[in-house]
Amino acid sequence: MMRKVVRTSKFRHVYGQPLKADQCYDDIRVSQNTWDSNFCSVNPKFLAIIVEAGGGGAFMVLPLSKCGRIDKSTPLVCGHTAVVLDIEWCPHNDHIIASGSEDCSVMIWEIPEGGLTTSLTEPLVSLEGHTKRVGIVSWHPTASNVLLSAGGDNVIIIWNVSTAERAVVIDTLHPDMIYSVAWNQDGSRLVTTCKDKKLRVIEPRKQTLILEKEKPHEGTRPVRAIFMTDGKILTTGFGRMTERQVALWDPKSMDNPMSMQEIDVSSGVLIPFYDQDTGVVYLCGKGDSSIRYYEVTDEAPYVHFLSMFSSKDSQRGLCYMPKRGLDVMKCEIARFYKLHERKCEPIVMTVPRKSDLFQEDLFPDTAGPDPALDAEEWLSGKDASPIYISLKNGGTCPSKAKPLQICRKVLDVKSSSHRGSDSSAATVDVTEVIESLRADIEKLKATVEKQGERIAQLEGKE
Structure with a gap:
């Protein structure tokens, strides 16, 4: 054997x-x-x-x-x-x-x-x-x-x-409900999925459609899509018989997926969480009691099943801690x-x-x-x-980071020196506001003087 x-x-x-x-x-x-x-x-x-x-x-x-x-x-x-x-x-x-x-x-x-x-x-x-x-x-x-x-x-x-x-x-690009939207790594592209069963890649600043894929998954249930670090696209969706699937696509050739794997038969939409540093993808479905994880590599079949965490209680929702919040000394990935x-x-x-x-x-x-x-x-x-x-x-x-300025309210984005516990308003740079008001007043004065001169000229002509 x-x-x-x-x-x-x-x-x-x-x-x-x-x-x-x-x-x-x-x-x-x-x-x-x-x-x-x-x-x-x-x-x-x-x-x-x-x-x-x-x-x-x-x-x-x-x-x-x-x-x-x-x-x-x-x-x-x-x-x-x-x-x-x-x-x-x-x-x-x-x-x-x-x-x-x-x-x-x-x-x-x-x-x-x-x-x-x-x-x-x-x-x-x-x-x-x-x-x-x-x-x-x-x-x-x-x-x-x-x-x-x-x-x-x-x-x-x-x-x-x-x-x-x-x-x-x-x-103008989506004729029906938008199921998911995700940025790529540098935020220059968006990948969206829609109720019209199409996956789209969009250049957001020009509002232009770069590519469109009809039915990345055959089923009628919602599809989710995210970008990989190298620009490839990972989707989760449903087959014709409501079997849940995960697929990897190359935007340069969207005719067929690089990989398409069936997972199980269930009604919960699979939500992908992607670790851009290691290439590990975690798939979590609402109503499931498990988290599956895969490694995405350049070797066929490209999406490699690693393992699954299971518990007896189903999940109503999940969120994922940014890497800088993990305990790395305990090998927590x-x-x-x-x-x-x-x-x-x-x-x-x-x-x-x-x-x-x-x-x-x-x-x-x-x-x-x-x-x-x-x-x-x-x-x-x-x-x-x-x-x-x-x-x-x-x-x-x-x-x-530069100070994050929102509508004349200045927030200190430095994690080491965030403002105190007053939640009623952001810290205001008083000097900056006063100077801005003075400039506005001077502009108004100049406008009033010009209008006065114009009125005087008109009255003189009469």
């Missing part, structure tokens, strides 16, 4: 482990909405969870250290007038989070150091432009102050948050936060190694918190790769 050759990989023995009960977040009224969103978002400082709330939409923001039973009187972020559908932390400022809601608005919130002490009802910025519910919000990966939103009106809007303006409106009916459970993915030294092969440099561009540079046509940092010292690095 010929022995089957097992493919070697440093991630082949990765195992998932839920944290102990005292490290979970209990007694949380997780949203019962049926929207295909993650319902939670996490960064190295805070965990945000969309919750059930009377009188409108709300989400909860907890410092990561605040484990255990969550008090019913815990403050909420509750400025939306309808259910919150999606939330996402800004990758360049751990205190800024965006939310999209059924009330057709997108709101930007600032969370004070240490978390909320009172409920937050006034957003930093409210972005109005959609005519139907906003189900997707996504920050640009390398440019500061650039946020994407997609709504039930089949429109994608890219906002310049610093001016609260619609910088790009993509309203990923951490998920899994939502149950009434709690959130962290799940740690670990590579079993005996050495206590930093494992450079497991933790290459990763994208840091500093933006490579500002909104104006990106909108003018510039592109830039992420600014990478080493995880050898736990991902800590001095921030080089």
